[in-house]
Amino acid sequence: MPRLVMKFGGTSVGTLDRIRRAAKRVGVEVAKGYEVIVIVSAMSGKTNELVGWVEETAPLFDAREYDAVVSSGENVTAGLMALTLQEMDVPARSWQGWQVPLRTTSAHSSARIVDIPTDNLDAKFAEGMKVAVVAGFQGISDEGRITTLGRGGSDTTAVAFAAAFNAERCDIYTDVDGVYTTDPRISSKARKLDRIAFEEMLELASLGAKVLQTRSVELAMRYNVKLRVLSSFGEQSDDAGTLVCDEEDIVESNVVSGVAYSRDEAKMTLISVADQPGIAAAIFGPLSEAGVNVDMIVQNISEEGRTDMTFSCPVSEVKRAEKAMMEAKEAGAIDFQELVADTDVCKISVVGIGMRSHAGVASKMFKALSSEGINIKVITTSEIKISVLIDRKYMELAVQALHDAFELEKAA
Amino acid sequence: MPRLVMKFGGTSVGTLDRIRRAAKRVGVEVAKGYEVIVIVSAMSGKTNELVGWVEETAPLFDAREYDAVVSSGENVTAGLMALTLQEMDVPARSWQGWQVPLRTTSAHSSARIVDIPTDNLDAKFAEGMKVAVVAGFQGISDEGRITTLGRGGSDTTAVAFAAAFNAERCDIYTDVDGVYTTDPRISSKARKLDRIAFEEMLELASLGAKVLQTRSVELAMRYNVKLRVLSSFGEQSDDAGTLVCDEEDIVESNVVSGVAYSRDEAKMTLISVADQPGIAAAIFGPLSEAGVNVDMIVQNISEEGRTDMTFSCPVSEVKRAEKAMMEAKEAGAIDFQELVADTDVCKISVVGIGMRSHAGVASKMFKALSSEGINIKVITTSEIKISVLIDRKYMELAVQALHDAFELEKAA
Structure with a gap:
């Protein structure tokens, strides 16, 4: 049966x-x-x-x-x-x-x-x-x-x-x-x-x-x-x-299947980190031990042996992240000039298996946001997803703009 | 340990x-x-x-x-x-x-x-x-x-x-x-x-x-x-x-250890039952099948082949008991003149292992009740217990009288 x-x-x-x-x-x-x-x-x-x-x-x-x-x-x-x-x-x-x-x-x-x-x-x-x-x-x-x-x-x-x-x-x-x-x-x-x-x-x-x-x-x-x-x-x-x-x-499917959002994100930047082998481990090891769920990670181009390192985590974990970073600095495990936390951001993502076979999804996404005057702070991508951090006040606007841009109201 | x-x-x-x-x-x-x-x-x-x-x-x-x-x-x-x-x-x-x-x-x-x-x-x-x-x-x-x-x-x-x-x-x-x-x-x-x-x-x-x-x-x-x-x-x-x-x-123990009571009892009497071998089984079989919890049973002396049979059960089961008896009568399994239910009785019991070695407990109990003007309707006894059915309105009075009579307030 x-x-x-x-x-x-x-x-x-x-x-x-x-x-x-x-x-x-x-x-x-x-x-x-x-x-x-x-x-x-x-x-x-x-x-x-x-x-x-x-x-x-x-x-x-x-x-x-x-x-x-x-x-x-x-x-x-x-x-x-x-x-x-x-x-x-x-x-x-x-x-x-x-x-x-x-x-x-x-x-x-x-x-x-x-x-x-x-x-x-x-x-x-x-x-x-x-x-x-x-x-x-x-x-x-x-x-x-x-x-x-x-x-x-x-x-x-x-x-x-x-x-x-x-x-x-x-x-x-x-x-x-x-x-x-x-x-x-x-x-x-x-x-x-x-x-x-x-x-x-x-x-x-x-x-x-x-x-x-x-x-x-x-x-x-x-x-x-x-x-x-x-x-x-x-x-x-x-x-x-x-x-x-x-x-x-x-x-049949649209190139993009859906637009997701996560409201309470924070963007943390370690300014002027001494860029040396093992620096990522020295930063993210202590964060993990402190129970901080790091999501996106971006490292800028290194200049004169120093770089800026940016990561995102839930707003509720910012205090823990700051404590872990300050302790690591005091212990001499990492060296940075300043830690800047932006707690007014959100994450917007477009998801779709169609991205595998279609080029231009990212540029379409960025254009849609830009035409609404929304500044992108961090970008990460995977094979079937593009996520950006933007100011939280634009969250609803961004979701609606992307839904329109990819014509998600229409079935494929 | x-x-x-x-x-x-x-x-x-x-x-x-x-x-x-x-x-x-x-x-x-x-x-x-x-x-x-x-x-x-x-x-x-x-x-x-x-x-x-x-x-x-x-x-x-x-x-x-x-x-x-x-x-x-x-x-x-x-x-x-x-x-x-x-x-x-x-x-x-x-x-x-x-x-x-x-x-x-x-x-x-x-x-x-x-x-x-x-x-x-x-x-x-x-x-x-x-x-x-x-x-x-x-x-x-x-x-x-x-x-x-x-x-x-x-x-x-x-x-x-x-x-x-x-x-x-x-x-x-x-x-x-x-x-x-x-x-x-x-x-x-x-x-x-x-x-x-x-x-x-x-x-x-x-x-x-x-x-x-x-x-x-x-x-x-x-x-x-x-x-x-x-x-x-x-x-x-x-x-x-x-x-x-x-x-x-x-x-050391008193002759009687305690006085117990059960408030909601009923006394049911089958008047003028045809007295023949197997009559008890013919009555109490159907009651048991109907889920009636029969407690005390008393049978009077038989006269001219007929007798009165009395039993007690919880008040809540009286309806079921009546139905079972009427059905048994209609089916010809038992023959009686009338079924009388008294739903205003309670049961009072005195309990004590001392009864095994002391005579006179029953007569002391009956005297105590009688001196309060309480009429006893049914009596049953076991080795260490005597129970009586009396009118419910005398329940508290009977308990107090018996507690006094056997001096239970004093330790042995």
């Missing part, structure tokens, strides 16, 4: 009524002849409540106990979903991570999936179970303790089950109806994409689009799992939402 | 602050040199919330899913208690039922404990763990599914662990400071007992005293576990609360 994985996030199972609506969607797929694996998150708000209790109890908590407490939210939803399906005469049962078992590393609170043996679920499917409702986000370590995969880990659980059970598709039900060319709150012309390539989705996810967890997209790409993002509140149809798929499955 | 089991009920772990207070008590015992197994209930209110969701989702629920959902409350408390102990530098970890594993029958929602292998906990105690915090009320079936032991099952969990791990004592921390000669809300002269025999506690528990679950007392009696009931809000000392122990450990 063909198999399907359906994942419902916290808002999609936030009340008993919403669980019923989600169960009805599952029933529709079962009626079509699928055996379904449903992955559920905790009811919205529950995980935060549990995390709050743990943090209040022990600010420096034992991650093993954190996992034992926090994973309970998903167990509740799994049981309630199974009961709801049974009420609809759909043979269903709940599975907690350790019952599957979903084996993970012992890196508590951010464990990685090691293996999902299919024997237990297969045996129950063979006995007539139509739906396995699996508690997302959790697994079991070699030591027999409960682990969790980190925030958003239920997406990753879903994709991993789809890969392990050769599911025809992995449907991620959420509170938005798909992936858009840009944030509809910023541009009214934003258009829902019918399809998007894994690589594009990965870039968008790491650029701040909150639709899917980055790791779930990586996993889907590696095992070529057809991943669909769709709303649990809209119509149910086979072509709803956005299909995240292999590049080859996308027949 | 000597071992201790400490059980904390829902109100004793109802907030993070209360969990901290409970953890401090555990710390005191660890400092004395004990290895401690702590059994926790769900935070007060949590189990009711979960049960409510299950019942709203599926009125006729699958008990396996009920157990999976409802057991999650204890898991949360276990993790939080372990974290709290760690914050106090006490080496502790949480254990869910399946991790121990606490093996039970597959009778979901009312499973019985089959076995508690000690290997896993012993290994961790050997590695330096001082406190094992175990989620109460839950276990795992042979099929690998989560089971629960029924309401109050955490008491039973605690006693079973005390037996399995040869604990010196099993301390049940609750919101009352021990077992009283009667309900202090009814008699201001009620006195806390320092010791009470298992048999007495069993009778009191089944008569409606809500201090301990009946099954936990049975288990403690069978394995001779020293069981102590004490308040989690009072002073901590080795002789606080009430010790439930073997009869031989009680040096």
